[in-house]
Amino acid sequence: MGSEAMKITLKVWRQPNSKAEGKFETYQLDHVSPDMSFLEMFDVLNEQLIAEGGEPVAFDHDCREGICGMCSMFINGRPHGPKQAVTTCQLHMRSFKDGDTIVVEPWRAQSFPVIKDLTVDRSAFDRIIAAGGFVSVNTGNAVDANSILIPKDTADDAFAAATCIGCGACVAACKNSSAMLFVSAKVSQLALLPQGQAERENRVIAMVDQMDKEGFGSCTNTGACSAECPKEIDLSNIARMNREYVRAKLVSK
């Protein structure tokens, strides 16, 4: 509150569309409040660009409270920037210093083609969920909710995996652009719960197959995905998915 305005230099990736060549452009902002969010700084930049007759920077964003998973900036070499467990929209400028130069790129991954500037196409994630990230229960089929007793620890573990926001930071962080953390979070949630048992084997096989089809790379075991995940999805989910996959292959008919 009432803190000094900062001067910030931004180097932003500009690319008109998926087919065009991209390049970095440099912008200067002189009155950045430390209480601003990173995206609000981009709002200010865009208003400035429009006023000057230029083209605003296209970036994805929606809820601006860290839950929709739409924002996706690669900031100084890290997805969602320097802070732990924070999405770009919840990153505030007080995390930077007066005079800083900040480099902003889109998610870099073959399976996430750039649409424009900092906006990428993450529809591959939807297709992976469509392949098996669900319990096949039509509306109206359910039994009374309390007839399925789930130990609190199990429910908590399933919930922890289910908090994934599908932003794709894990893919952007990985040098192989692997989607294992994203896929394993959904596989884990449903493998842990009794409701997920009927399709347990089919699910993991179908989702992994789709993941490979989308061109995501293999797991490197370096753990960058989990370290950079804004929701701190645990690396042990990947181990669980691997176990689930092997188990499914062994037990499948």
Add this chain to the structure above:
Amino acid sequence: MSNKLDSKIPAGPLAEKWTQYRSTVPLVNPANKRNLEVIVVGTGLAGASAAATLAELGYKVKAFCFQDSPRRAHSIAAQGGINAAKNYQNDGDSVYRLFYDTIKGGDYRAREGNVYRLAEVSVNIIDQCVAQGVPFAREYGGTLSNRSFGGTQVQRTFYAAGQTGQQLLLGAYSALERQVGLGNVKMYSRHEMLDVVTIEGKARGIIARNLVSGKLERHFGHAVLLCTGGYGNVFYLSTNAMGSNVTAAWKAHKKGAFFGNPCFTQIHPTCIPVSGHYQSKLTLMSESLRNDGRIWVPKQKDDKRHPNDIPEEERDYYLERRYPAFGNLVPRDIASRAAKERCDAGYGVGPSKMAVYLDFAYNLKNKYGRAEASKHGIENPDDATLIRLGREVVKEKYGNLFDMYKQITNEDPYEVPMRIYPAVHYTMGGLWVDYELMTTVPGLYALGEANFSDHGANRLGASALMQGLADGYFVIPYTVGSYLSKEIHTKPIDVNHEAFVEAEKAVQSRLDQFLNVKGTKTVESYHRELGLIMWNKCGMARSEEGLKEAIQEIRALREDFYKNVRVPGNQYEFNPELDKAGRVADFLELGELMCLDALDRNESCGGHFREEYQTEDGEALRDDEAYRYVAAWEYKGGNDWGLHKESLEYENIKIAQRSYK
């Protein structure tokens, strides 16, 4: 009363209406369902659940969302929970009680029939979500956990930490994606609906714009479902997502769908206060925090002391003082007005003085700290131990909210009280629909927050998720059959039909208009200006004078927009500024209708507070004689609207002055 409005509430006793309806509504056989196409616009709780369920039934579904994935819809941000009359806590809950609380909470401006149905199907929602693998919070014995929300005296709220909306939406999204995978739903992400196409008075499709290529597309449907959320962003600053908009509903309105109670907006009492002029949105702190957070301001005006230095006896816990029966858990409209009253009177806190404290210290230490100490057999625990133990419990209950608060304000709510102030959160108003959720345009439906139907003049906490899913999973799958059973002979209409061509032409000329102004002011600046007018004159307190001024100001702003707005780029590219221009242009029209509606309603009720109509102690003063109706506005072109009134009949509930004292 208007003869154009038929709410189609089934006859018979309240508790049997829905059962009776379901048992007698015409059905569509499976073979015919395969030939019937349904368009679903919006993929939040209402849209995703409707699209998935209709596809399961065998209809051919096309679903649209403007975000990059259906999973992003703003339902995802709902925090606190979802109500259901399960009575798992054995604390006296029932379908009737949930129905009663909702009608009363809505200040007697909702329909009995709709609300009773909502309460009835609430129990099925929880079952369905659990079956899908939604990881609700549980007790050690494995049963589901509940908590309290405002305006009720039972614990009927189911939750998943502070991210219940996320978990419910991901459940509905996975059901939707399952149908996408099976080929029963065709999903159109990054598509925005820009008009409804009507032929011979019936909704027959939409014009949508592919937001990546910029091209316009024509889509036919035997029925069109708008599940496009609320219009709180008309205030610019709100807890809505940046993209939340009224465009789909507004286009429908201009094609003949009446707009119900547009002025009924919900100002949520517990949001993080505005910190600067660059502010793009406001962040909610869940109502569930009022279970354990106590709201107060200093008793002394303009008290500059740190909150932790203000002794207990010099604090005014004004909600507990004014409303002893419900205390901090009064409904949202009441809590918001009470906060405004204290701040306006000069007792506000924080740099802007437009905030009050939400303080967890008491319950952290005394409620949870002591309970934990006794659980662990610690006798005579000191304060430090109590705080340490209590902190763990509070962290488990509200951890993600506390983290979010700290990230935004740089203050630690475990150590100092949160500063909160009311902010626009939800719109009870929306497209007028009948019992079947059909608008006044045959074949055009509105579900979830996009319709006006269930919350009257004020929505109770944890009821939005309930309504969205009730409409999508359990209501529309039955009611749409009533219409589609008569459409089985309608062959898909060629999109080269002149109605489609004309509608597309109109959309095209509007896009050209935005791009051709080539003025100097940004779309954002207009939106901000509109928001200020709305907040100051059609916000928490409204007056005849202010509303009349607002209408003139909005008209002038709208005129200026079409003269001086600057929309960069062109149509045939990914152009978020162009998308935003269309949405803001629609808000500039909606704002006027909201003021008109607020001006018409010469009473105070729920979230609608007219300064001229209040009791001696500042409570809302309803006028049931004159205003016990739904205001359904018909668009007549230009600045002209006609008012139709749907009288609200209460056959089961005795209307009373709402009291939470």
